[in-house]
Amino acid sequence: MLEQVTRHIGERYLAKVFSDGQLDQSATQRAQEKNFQYLKRKLKGTKIYEDLKLNLIFSYNEFVKHVPVKDYTFYKPYVDEVLEGKPNILFKDKIEYIGLTSGTSGQNSKKIPYNEKMISCFLSAQRRVASVINVNEVDVDIISADRLAFGSSPVCYEENSLKHGYISGILSSRAPRLLKKHCYPSEETLNIPDWDSKINEVMKETLDKDIQVVSGIPTYIISVFEAILEKTGARQICEIWPNMKVFIYAATPIKQYESRINELVGRQLSYYGLYASTEAPIGIPSSKFKNGAQSYTLNPDLLYTFAPVDDDKENLGVQDLKTDNTYYVNIGCHNGFVHYAMKDIIKIQQTEGQILFDIIGRKNTGINVAAEKVSDENLLNTVFQTKKDTNTDIRHFFVAPNTSGTKANYQWSLFVPNPSDKLAEQLSKALDLALCNINLDYKDCRDDGVIDAATVVLHKPEVLNPYFEANRSKGQFKPKTSFLSEEEFNSFWALNFEAKRPHGELLQ
Numbered sequence: 001m002l003e004q005v006t007r008h009i010g011e012r013y014l015a016k017v018f019s020d021g022q023l024d025q026s027a028t029q030r031a032q033e034k035n036f037q038y039l040k041r042k043l044k045g046t047k048i049y050e051d052l053k054l055n056l057i058f059s060y061n062e063f064v065k066h067v068p069v070k071d072y073t074f075y076k077p078y079v080d081e082v083l084e085g086k087p088n089i090l091f092k093d094k095i096e097y098i099g100l101t102s103g104t105s106g107q108n109s110k111k112i113p114y115n116e117k118m119i120s121c122f123l124s125a126q127r128r129v130a131s132v133i134n135v136n137e138v139d140v141d142i143i144s145a146d147r148l149a150f151g152s153s154p155v156c157y158e159e160n161s162l163k164h165g166y167i168s169g170i171l172s173s174r175a176p177r178l179l180k181k182h183c184y185p186s187e188e189t190l191n192i193p194d195w196d197s198k199i200n201e202v203m204k205e206t207l208d209k210d211i212q213v214v215s216g217i218p219t220y221i222i223s224v225f226e227a228i229l230e231k232t233g234a235r236q237i238c239e240i241w242p243n244m245k246v247f248i249y250a251a252t253p254i255k256q257y258e259s260r261i262n263e264l265v266g267r268q269l270s271y272y273g274l275y276a277s278t279e280a281p282i283g284i285p286s287s288k289f290k291n292g293a294q295s296y297t298l299n300p301d302l303l304y305t306f307a308p309v310d311d312d313k314e315n316l317g318v319q320d321l322k323t324d325n326t327y328y329v330n331i332g333c334h335n336g337f338v339h340y341a342m343k344d345i346i347k348i349q350q351t352e353g354q355i356l357f358d359i360i361g362r363k364n365t366g367i368n369v370a371a372e373k374v375s376d377e378n379l380l381n382t383v384f385q386t387k388k389d390t391n392t393d394i395r396h397f398f399v400a401p402n403t404s405g406t407k408a409n410y411q412w413s414l415f416v417p418n419p420s421d422k423l424a425e426q427l428s429k430a431l432d433l434a435l436c437n438i439n440l441d442y443k444d445c446r447d448d449g450v451i452d453a454a455t456v457v458l459h460k461p462e463v464l465n466p467y468f469e470a471n472r473s474k475g476q477f478k479p480k481t482s483f484l485s486e487e488e489f490n491s492f493w494a495l496n497f498e499a500k501r502p503h504g505e506l507l508q
Contacts, residue, residue, distance in 0.1 A: 010143040011134065018131035021284065021300055025351050028298060029060070029319045035303045036060040039332055042117070047089045048078060048336045063339070064305045064317045069330050071341045072110055078336070082113045083160060090336025091115050098164045100156060101278045111164070112278050117334035121301050122171055125281030128299070129274050132285050133213075133246060137270060140245050146209040147183045148241075150216035150224060151190065167278055168216075168250075184209060195469065199227045207232070211241040214269075215248035218257035219396075219468050219479055225264040236266030250274040252479060253359070254289055255384050260395060275359060279340060280333050286356055292384060295349060295356045303332030309345055318355065321348050326360055345375075366482055369401040369408045370450045372441035379482055385434040390426055393417055395461040399482050400489035402455055409452035410435070411486075419458030428456040467496045 023031060036059070043049040057063050081089045083098070093115045100109035133142045151168030158164065172190065175183060185202045192198040202224070214221055225237050234240055247254075247261065247269045254271050262268050273294040275283030283296030298304060298318070305315045306327035315330065329342045345360040361376035368374065379399055387394050395415045402411035412431055416423070432454045436443040445451040468479070483489040 014127070014131040014134040014142070017127055018135050021128055021131065021297065022354055023300060024353050025319065025321070025355055028300075028355055029317065031300050032303060032318055033060040035301070036063050036332070039303060039334065039338070042334065043091065043336060043338070045088055045092060046336060047081075048338060052338055054338070060303075061317060063303075063332075064315050067339045069305070069307070069315060069339050069341045071343070075337055075340070076110075079111055079113060083111070083162065085160060091117075091334070093117070095162060097170050098162050099167050099170065099278045100164055110278070112337075113335050114170070115335055118280075119170065119174060121299075121334060122167060122276070122281055123174060124301055125274060125276065125284060125299055126171065128284045129248060129272060132287065133248075133270075133272055136288055137246055140212055142213065142246075144182055145212040146206075147213040147215060148185075148206060148211045148221075148224075149183050149214075150185075150220050167276070184211070195227075199224070199231065203228060203231060207240060209241075210243055212243045213246045213248065214244065217251050218249050218254055218261065219252070221247070222257065222260055222264065223465075223468060225261070229264065237264055238266035245270060247271045248274065250276045253380060254294065255292055255380055256394070256396070258289070259387065260393070263393075277342065277344075279337060279342065280331050282329065282331065282342065282344070283346075283357070283359070286354065292381075293358055295358055296346075297354055297356060305330045305332075305339065321351055321355060323348050323351050328363060365484075367399065367401060367410065367484065369403070369410075370445045372439065372445045372451070374435070374439050374442055376482055378435065378439045378442075381438050382431055382435045385438070386427060386430045389434065390430050392423070392427065394427075396464055396479065397481060398489065398492075401483075401486055403486050405452065407450070407452035410454045411489075412454055412456045413459065414456060415459050415461045415464055417461060419460060424456045424458045427458075428454050431456070463497065470496070 040049075040054055040057070043054065049055070052067055054067070057067060075090075078090050082095065090113055095113055096116055096119055097114045099112040099114050101112070130142050133140065149172065151172040152166040155163045155165045155169070169190070172183075173187060184206045185198075186205060189198060189201040189205060192201060216224075228240070229235070229237065232240065238244060244265060244267075249271060250273065254273060258271060271289035271294070272285045273289060273296075274281060274285065275294075275296050280302055281299055282302065284299055286295040286297050304318060306317075306321060306329060307313075307315050309326040309328060312328055316327070321327070324347070326345055326347045329344045329346055331340050331342060332338050333340065343363040345363065346357040347360050349356040349358060359377070366373070366375040366379065379397075383394055383397050386392070393416060395417075397415070398413040400411055402409050410431075412427070414427060432446070435454075436446055442451070446453075471479075480492060483492065
């Protein structure tokens with residue numbers, strides 16, 4: 001009876017959270033003014049407040065135009081002072097955690113200080129995602145449904161009495177008691193370092209549960225599913241958990257992993273992506289992933305400005321956003337990262353009613369060997385289209401410029417079951433054609449003979465296991481796909497796969 005009452009209250013609460021997030025462009029601008037005034041009050045008396053002269057800034061519009069946008073190199077000296085224990089540097093309240101970005105190791109990651117308000121911002125974003133699912137998935141009780149959730153350990157290490165960890169682990173330790181009751185595996189199991197032992201404990205805790213919701217980084221969940229199927233002898237996950245319906249993901253696009261996950265589960269799942277980084281939860285899903293895209297709304301708890309991709313010298317407010325235009329995203333957070341350059345690029349889908357956008361990629365990512373400017377999104381869509389055109393199960397890909405021949409070209413390393421020379425040749429042609437259709441700059445370069453035909457090297461998916469295994473514990477691990485140079489790719493391969501170049505013959 002008590003659980004029914006709690007569930008009813010929870011559903012009403014999520015309905016209100018959903019309603020409160022349905023803001024049009026004018027309401028979003030008013031919310032931004034409110035967020036700016038709140039942030040200014042909270043930061044008064046800090047070093048960052050004085051250095052940025054926030055006392056001279058009186059409105060959101062003035063903030064947009066007159067407070068400079070800075071990246072992590074600007075904020076790092078402030079972070080260093082926070083780590084030394086100096087008070088009132090980025091914020092005035094207590095440091096709860098130091099969040100780590102997914103560098104090659106925790107010790108080399110960027111470090112993001114979290115106060116309680118910052119952690120609350122992440123928890124609020126999770127509730128907003130739950131509210132969207134609550135509206136869209138009428139067959140799933142998001143409050144009381146059993147959930148398989150994989151994050152990292154809450155604490156990676158301690159230094160100067162400060163706990164350092166990945167955000168997914170921090171949030172898993174702060175989940176509300178009602179949700180923890182239905183969330184598996186336990187924190188103790190997540191902290192088991194040995195992968196095989198961890199999977200055995202996961203199975204002990206979950207095989208008799210009615211898992212309906214899964215949350216985590218796609219590559220990690222794929223590994224979990226594959227291990228469980230191998231150990232149980234089941235052919236598909238739906239034989240174990242027949243009511244699994246929803247997948248909540250973050251840190252990486254779901255597009256290239258959706259078909260593999262559906263294959264492992266044995267049915268089409270509904271996917272909801274939280275656009276989050278270690279710095280902040282930036283975008284809330286407006287609905288489920290469909291037609292190869294995830295649409296997002298702005299997080300009402302953050303402060304935003306934007307810079308047009310074709311002219312990033314002027315910052316804009318939410319009121320200036322135009323449909324079909326692309327922008328760099330800048331954020332203001334409760335931890336004193338006042339006007340922080342995320343370097344992420346978004347495209348506005350609509351401004352009438354609620355502002356909707358999708359993610360294009362990041363600044364200075366993608367490939368550009370002949371001024372063709374192919375983005376990460378272009379590359380991902382090319383692989384997605386090639387998978388459909390050739391009916392090939394491409395599990396993952398890397399792509400880099402190949403400059404060793406007479407003409408530069410794109411070298412694709414694809415991970416597929418049953419690789420062969422014939423398949424490599426087929427995929428090379430399909431990738432080339434798909435990218436020509438997706439990116440006209442690339443097509444012009446191919447037509448003019450500036451860029452040669454794509455080359456393809458195929459590998460079995462098992463080659464990826466050590467790479468993903470080494471990065472499973474990272475809370476916002478974003479699997480690498482594109483490289484700006486051949487040297488960068490070779491260094492990456494040598495570091496992660498113990499070889500200077502992929503083994504195999506280059507096939508055109």
